[in-house]
Amino acid sequence: MGPMTSAAAANSPVDGILATASIVLSLLVAVWALVAAVRHRPPDRLQFVGLGVLEVVLLVLSVLALVAVGGGDRPGEPGAFFGYLVTLVCLPPLAWVLARMEPTRWGSAIVCAVCLVAPVVVVRLQQTWEVLGG
Amino acid sequence: MVETGPAPRRTNSGPGRLLIAVYLLFAIAATSRAGLQIATKFDEAPVAYLLSGVAALIYIVAAVGLARAGHTGRRVALACCSVELVGVVAVGILSLADKELFPDETVWSQFGSGYGYIPLVLPVLGLIWLWRTRRTPA
Numbered sequence: 001m002g003p004m005t006s007a008a009a010a011n012s013p014v015d016g017i018l019a020t021a022s023i024v025l026s027l028l029v030a031v032w033a034l035v036a037a038v039r040h041r042p043p044d045r046l047q048f049v050g051l052g053v054l055e056v057v058l059l060v061l062s063v064l065a066l067v068a069v070g071g072g073d074r075p076g077e078p079g080a081f082f083g084y085l086v087t088l089v090c091l092p093p094l095a096w097v098l099a100r101m102e103p104t105r106w107g108s109a110i111v112c113a114v115c116l117v118a119p120v121v122v123v124r125l126q127q128t129w130e131v132l133g134g
Numbered sequence: 135m136v137e138t139g140p141a142p143r144r145t146n147s148g149p150g151r152l153l154i155a156v157y158l159l160f161a162i163a164a165t166s167r168a169g170l171q172i173a174t175k176f177d178e179a180p181v182a183y184l185l186s187g188v189a190a191l192i193y194i195v196a197a198v199g200l201a202r203a204g205h206t207g208r209r210v211a212l213a214c215c216s217v218e219l220v221g222v223v224a225v226g227i228l229s230l231a232d233k234e235l236f237p238d239e240t241v242w243s244q245f246g247s248g249y250g251y252i253p254l255v256l257p258v259l260g261l262i263w264l265w266r267t268r269r270t271p272a
Contacts, residue, residue, distance in 0.1 A: 079174055083166040094158065102151040110155045117159055 012129045013068035014061060019126065022057045023119040029054060030115035036108035043099040043107040051099075051111065054118070055092040062089055076131025084125040091118045143267040145211065146203040153263055156256060157197035163249070164190035164241045171238070179238040185225065186240045189253075192218055196260065208264060215260035222246055222253050 029050035036044060062085055075081035095114035099107040146154060168186035176183055192214050199210030226245035229236045236243055246253030 079170045083170060087162055087166060090162075094155070098151060098155050102147065104148060106148050106152050109149075109152045113152065113155060114159070 011068075011073060012126065013065045013073070014122070014129055015126050018057060018061050018064070019122055022054060022061060023122050025050065025054050025057060026115045026118040026122075030112045033108045033112035033115060037105045037112055040105045041108060042103040042105065043111055047099065047108065047111050048096065051092045051096050051115075054115070055089070058089050058092065058118075075129040077128040081125065081128040084121055084128060088118065088121045088125060091121065144203045145200050145208060145263065145267050150200060150203075150263055150267070153256075153259060154197050154200050156252070157193055157200065157260075160241070160249075160253070160256065161190060161193035161197055164193055167241070179236065182236045182238045182240045182243075185236075185242065189218075189221065189241045192221070200260070200263075208267075211260065212264055215257040215264065218253075218257035219261070222257065226254070 029047060032050065033043065033047050036042070036047065065081075065085060069075070091114050095111050098110045098114075101107075102110060144150070164186060168183060168190045171179075171183040171186060196211055196214035196218065199207045199212075199214060201207070202210070222242045222245060225236070225240065225242035229240075229243040239248055241249060241253055245251060
């Protein structure tokens, strides 16, 4: 990581406080859901609220990314970047729907699993924005 | 766990639903990756990208099989999990033995190490789940 990386990072719309917040929030929901699953509890209100807030944060992140692209900035790997972006905003709804269908401890396990995947996708999203010379 | 009734347990509820969720995640991951690779740089590593495509298809079909939950669904899921297990082990060994064959990563390279070895664990969990929900003799 050199000055080139920090310059690219400064321009990256997916590498700010919002992205960090989404990662932290997602992990918090994952831990909360894991506790629920271990205690044989179905997904509770807090898990669904967490998924909702996470989705809002991810949508704002997407809008910022699209605004940046509209303003002339380009991700390093556009195809992969938009693939990850679309996947990312679909994750909380996926967890929501499946958790609603499964009002048992396994519903909580689903929320946990999806919320563990989301931070990975955020990091991949950041990597596909700032590709420096492949 | 001993089943109390003669009816087979459905594969699409309880732990099965978690399994379907993870299969869906892998279906999305593998499909987008394969789609992108085949669309943009197929010539660089045709074998690896075609394999990604096949893996993606298998994840989708396995998820559908588990979700359908009927007799056919179970057989479809069984076939998919078996092919997956054989695939991930075979590709894992091949990718270590002959790096030329897979110049770019696939979901199954190095036993799925790029995906936290979940591609290796997933078919095993699928087979265990199918076994535990099998039709109990009346």
